[in-house]
Amino acid sequence: MTTTAAPATAPFRFFDVQVVRALRVSTSVVRITFGGERLDALASGGRDQRFKLFLPQPHQDRPVFDDTGDGWYTAWRAQDPAERPVMRSYTIREQRHEPREFDVDFALHGAGGGTPSTAGGPASRWAAAARPGDRLTVLAPAVEDNGGIDFRPPAGTDWILLTGDETALPAIAGILSWLSPGTHAKVWIEIDHEDDRQHLPTFADADITWLVRDGAGAAHPEPVLSAVRAAKLPEGTPYAWIAGEAGTVKALRRHLVRERGIDRGAVKFTGYWRRGATEEDLIAELMAGAAAPSDED
Ligand SMILES: Cc1cc2nc3c(=O)[nH]c(=O)nc-3n(C[C@H](O)[C@H](O)[C@H](O)COP(=O)(O)OP(=O)(O)OC[C@H]3O[C@@H](n4cnc5c(N)ncnc54)[C@H](O)[C@@H]3O)c2cc1C
Known part of the structure; x- marks a missing residue:
């Protein structure tokens, strides 16, 4: 069974992004639109395009990495869990080029809406409270045909x-x-x-x-x-x-x-x-x- 956790493979890159807007699209879902200077290099392949997001700890205003080079995963694991960014898997809901933005729909699973701040997890709590200008880092594809797409029906599918x-x-x-x-x-x-x-x-x-x-x-x-x-x-x-x-x-x-x-x-x-x-x-x-x-x- 495919699991949630395998680190993304190349060609993925780190991008620093910030929240452009947050829209509550329904009771359970908030849509966060991200922008960033280098987003012209981000290339979603559509379908179920997965990526990793890295959230700051509650006492930080941006994610703190020791290393975002090829050895990032080992470096990230070696960081103090109280300081290292929280890593979660999400899907690019839509990418746009003018302006350079992408949307992510976060299921809140109990976070926000006046529920206690312990409801949900770090990602859903972050999304429920996200405001324009909030910063995080994503590990996202730099080419459209990448290993973060699973939906690949073979020829002959009816x-x-x-x-x-x-x-x-x-x-x-x-x-x-x-x-x-x-x-x-x-x-x-x-x-x-x-x-x-x-x-x-x-x-x-x-x-x-x-x-x-x-x-x-x-x-x-x-x-x-x-x-x-x-x-x-x-x-x-x-x-x-x-x-x-x-x-x-x-x-x-x-x-x-x-x-x-x-x-x-x-x-x-x-x-x-x-x-x-x-x-x-x-x-x-x-x-x-x-x-x-x-x-x-
Ligand atoms: C490839 C991939 C793509 C994904 N894409 C998206 C996406 O686009 N949008 C999206 O919202 N999620 C997506 N997810 C799911 C998301 O990564 C998980 O729901 C994640 O656990 C949320 O992190 P958290 O910090 O809020 O909760 P965690 O800290 O991971 O978990 C806290 C608690 O919440 C529970 N929990 C987690 N998710 C749910 C849920 N949905 N409903 C009820 N309880 C839950 C856990 O069981 C746990 O008890 C994706 C996962 C994968 C593997």
């Missing part, structure tokens, strides 16, 4: 299956806007509130199902899993891209491979977060080798 939650919505939006006209796509998106629905422009023939949790919680866990299980899927050769909470993603992948007989190589699956685990926990597991895929997954 239809596309996409599932995700609020954290995967930016990637799903990017994928839908990238698909060729007429591509048949079945899409399931789980959101917290009715107003978290977004307009998702696409030329694809996309059948999008929104699944609103609306506080259902334990009564209806994993609505996206139930919906896909109950669905009649199209004939032909599918390519599936599934992301969101790691447990749900794993269960979905198992369903698609074992019960639907989809070739496991045609199911791209990524745990974007895991209930009860911070991204540091996931990195620690990765380093310990605990997140390695197995045939049982």
Whole structure:
């Protein structure tokens, strides 16, 4: 299973960026627009383009790095955890060239909106409070065809299956806007509130199902899993891209491979977060080798 933690590979570069504006697009999502002097060198490949962001610690006004050269990861890990930037994975929702900006949609998962400041994690809390001029650093692609894009349907794909939650919505939006006209796509998106629905422009023939949790919680866990299980899927050769909470993603992948007989190589699956685990926990597991895929997954 793809995990959240692997350091990005070249050709990625560090960019110092600042918040241009923050827009609360819905109850659960804030869209932060970033600008920066060198952003002409940033090249998003669209789709599910991932990147790393580095947040300052609460007592800092910008992220403090010992080294942003080739050995950055070792240097970052060696820094005092109270001083080193907090690293998180996100998706470029949209890049624009005039002016040079890019948007990132942050799912707040409890942060902001008058909730206690302990809700959410460092990234969602940072996003909930972000103001124009706030500074951070990103490790982002410098060429469009880069290793931070997972959505790569092979030739011969007849239809596309996409599932995700609020954290995967930016990637799903990017994928839908990238698909060729007429591509048949079945899409399931789980959101917290009715107003978290977004307009998702696409030329694809996309059948999008929104699944609103609306506080259902334990009564209806994993609505996206139930919906896909109950669905009649199209004939032909599918390519599936599934992301969101790691447990749900794993269960979905198992369903698609074992019960639907989809070739496991045609199911791209990524745990974007895991209930009860911070991204540091996931990195620690990765380093310990605990997140390695197995045939049982
Ligand atoms: C490739 C990739 C792309 C991603 N793109 C995006 C994106 O564009 N937008 C986006 O919002 N997220 C995205 N994510 C997910 C994001 O990195 C995680 O949600 C991350 O944990 C948020 O960091 P945090 O500091 O707020 O919380 P953490 O400190 O990591 O976690 C704190 C607590 O919050 C819980 N938590 C984390 N995320 C959620 C959630 N969504 N809902 C409920 N509880 C949660 C954790 O289980 C933990 O208990 C992406 C992840 C990956 C791997």
